[in-house]
Amino acid sequence: QHLTQDQFEELNRLVSCRLARMPLQYIAGNWDFREITLQVRPPVFIPRPETEQLVELVLQNLPNENEDKIRILEVGPGCGNICLSLLHERSNILVTALERSQMAAKLTKENACLLNLKHRLEVHEARVDDTTGLPESCSVQRFDHFVSNPPYVLRKDLMSLAPEISVFEDLRALDGGAEGLDVVLPILRLAQDHLRDGGLVFLEVDPCHPHILPQHLEKSNLPFEIREVVKDFNDKERFLILNKIDK
Amino acid sequence: NFAEATTVENLLSDIKSSLADRTELQLIIDDPDGDIEMVKLAQKDIESIDAKCNSLIKQVKEYLVPKEKYDSEDAVIEVVPGAGGQEASMFAEEIFNMYIKYVQDMGFSVGAVNMSMNSVGKNSKFSSSSGITRATAQISGINVFGQLKYETGVHRVQRVPVTGTKNDRLQTSTCSVAILPKPRNIEINIPDEDLKFEFVRSSGAGGQGVNTTDSACRVTHIPTGTIVKCQEERSQLQNKKRALEKLHYILYESEFNTITSSVASSRKLQIGNMNRNEKIRTYNFPRHMLSEHRVKMSHKFPSMVAFLYG
Numbered sequence: 413q414h415l416t417q418d419q420f421e422e423l424n425r426l427v428s429c430r431l432a433r434m435p436l437q438y439i440a441g442n443w444d445f446r447e448i449t450l451q452v453r454p455p456v457f458i459p460r461p462e463t464e465q466l467v468e469l470v471l472q473n474l475p476n477e478n479e480d481k482i483r484i485l486e487v488g489p490g491c492g493n494i495c496l497s498l499l500h501e502r503s504n505i506l507v508t509a510l511e512r513s514q515m516a517a518k519l520t521k522e523n524a525c526l527l528n529l530k531h532r533l534e535v536h537e538a539r540v541d542d543t544t545g546l547p548e549s550c551s552v553q554r555f556d557h558f559v560s561n562p563p564y565v566l567r568k569d570l571m572s573l574a575p576e577i578s579v580f581e582d583l584r585a586l587d588g589g590a591e592g593l594d595v596v597l598p599i600l601r602l603a604q605d606h607l608r609d610g611g612l613v614f615l616e617v618d619p620c621h622p623h624i625l626p627q628h629l630e631k632s633n634l635p636f637e638i639r640e641v642v643k644d645f646n647d648k649e650r651f652l653i654l655n656k657i658d659k
Numbered sequence: 660n661f662a663e664a665t666t667v668e669n670l671l672s673d674i675k676s677s678l679a680d681r682t683e684l685q686l687i688i689d690d691p692d693g694d695i696e697m698v699k700l701a702q703k704d705i706e707s708i709d710a711k712c713n714s715l716i717k718q719v720k721e722y723l724v725p726k727e728k729y730d731s732e733d734a735v736i737e738v739v740p741g742a743g744g745q746e747a748s749m750f751a752e753e754i755f756n757m758y759i760k761y762v763q764d765m766g767f768s769v770g771a772v773n774m775s776m777n778s779v780g781k782n783s784k785f786s787s788s789s790g791i792t793r794a795t796a797q798i799s800g801i802n803v804f805g806q807l808k809y810e811t812g813v814h815r816v817q818r819v820p821v822t823g824t825k826n827d828r829l830q831t832s833t834c835s836v837a838i839l840p841k842p843r844n845i846e847i848n849i850p851d852e853d854l855k856f857e858f859v860r861s862s863g864a865g866g867q868g869v870n871t872t873d874s875a876c877r878v879t880h881i882p883t884g885t886i887v888k889c890q891e892e893r894s895q896l897q898n899k900k901r902a903l904e905k906l907h908y909i910l911y912e913s914e915f916n917t918i919t920s921s922v923a924s925s926r927k928l929q930i931g932n933m934n935r936n937e938k939i940r941t942y943n944f945p946r947h948m949l950s951e952h953r954v955k956m957s958h959k960f961p962s963m964v965a966f967l968y969g
Binding site for chain 2: 435436437443444445446447457458460461462464468561563564565569572573574576577581585586616618619644645646648650
């Protein structure tokens with residue numbers, strides 16, 4: 413079966429992309445995550461398989477589906493894989509998402525439309541750092557849970573990333589600073605004021621973080637403790653569940 | 660079960676009271692000073708009580724005989740010619756077609772009919788086929804196996820072969836009929852502890868630092884050692900679900916084969932060596948007679964041919 417001229421040219425173009433180390437997901441333009449298909453575009457961060465387990469963890473910690481609404485805050489949705497999976501798999505969840513990248517915010521909204529989930533999702537272009545709090549434009553100010561796959565790669569490890577990543581993906585989605593905690597700590601500071609008592613913070617992190625985070629929490633006076641550390645399928649300590657400490 | 664036990668109890672008490680009535684009536688009949696009219700009435704009543712008792716006893720018997728395990732299942736019918744060459748092949752085909760019509764008349768549905776036709780031999784003027792080497796079909800409905808299981812065995816035919824000339828003698832040939840249950844509701848329960856999931860490992864720290872499109876999943880069913888891998892899907896969760904589905908199907912098939920092979924080995928006992936002596940039923944065309952050997956009954960049929968054609 414021979415290709416038409418148009419098909420041949422397209423194939424050539426795609427092969428050139430791949431030879432230039434463009435990630436396959438960008439070439440395909442979309443990829444699956446858990447039960448949904450998401451549009452993906454450079455430089456928005458491509459979902460990793462580990463993160464599927466983060467969604468699973470959140471779902472396991474929610475009460476059985478009922479009428480009560482569950483309000484979740486996500487920091488850094490990227491293309492929307494976490495929040496849209498949660499919305500798709502549970503009809504009683506509402507999500508507010510904070511995204512610093514204009515392109516990522518746009519892509520998350522686009523995917524929400526394609527999946528018919530935009531009515532339960534609010535996306536704000538905002539940065540989470542120590543100076544800013546929750547944008548006033550957020551309709552929800554107190555949340556049942558926080559979830560995030562924040563940039564957590566340590567600066568020293570950033571150098572050894574494969575070209576697929578360093579050339580094509582937004583490094584701001586990966587760079588966690590010297591100790592990989594430059595975004596994690598501000599998320600917890602935000603949770604201090606906007607997470608309900610008894611609420612949980614679900615994070616995907618670097619395997620060193622379960623060990624170095626506690627001393628940082630103390631140093632920064634953040635009233636949180638690690639309730640659970642969960643390993644990923646590579647047997648690495650990948651996920652943290654934190655809760656507020658009662659005074 | 661409880662409902663059945665209650666019914667049997669009720670039947671038994673009906674029988675008891677009928678027998679009590681009967682005893683009383685018998686007293687009237689036996690009374691030497693009794694009125695003739697009364698005696699006649701009593702005799703009539705006794706007759707009807709006897710009839711009623713017989714029917715009640717029959718019902719109790721049905722409840723008391725334990726139901727066979729597979730009676731409610733669907734069935735597979737298999738017909739294979741035995742001794743007798745082409746004539747046997749043709750007879751086998753007729754028997755098979757007869758059964759197909761028969762089960763349809765009973766209200767069952769027939770599916771997956773598979774007939775391997777005999778390719779050698781001369782055709783007769785009655786049929787363009789020279790018979791089958793094997794035929795199977797699936798039959799579904801309510802209590803199919805229970806209704807059909809007694810057809811299993813060697814069927815024997817005695818007739819002048821339809822392929823022959825007028826001078827051919829009576830020939831005896833056989834075919835075997837096997838009815839096997841096709842279990843539907845095999846429950847496969849796989850508790851989480853019995854499963855081990857493995858995914859593609861990346862080198863180094865993994866996580867954000869690695870981009871991979873390989874989300875293949877391998878699941879091991881620890882009790883049986885069955886391993887299933889799935890990498891067709893693009894998300895890890897979907898590969899995991901698919902792998903579990905495949906595993907479920909493999910375990911189901913294995914259970915299915917266990918059940919059918921245990922029945923098939925009893926089938927071998929039923930059919931024996933398929934020679935002309937191990938018959939359950941004989942269709943004798945010249946004498947228009949059908950003999951059932953197990954219950955030793957014979958029945959005359961004016962037209963055997965019409966009988967086989969339904």
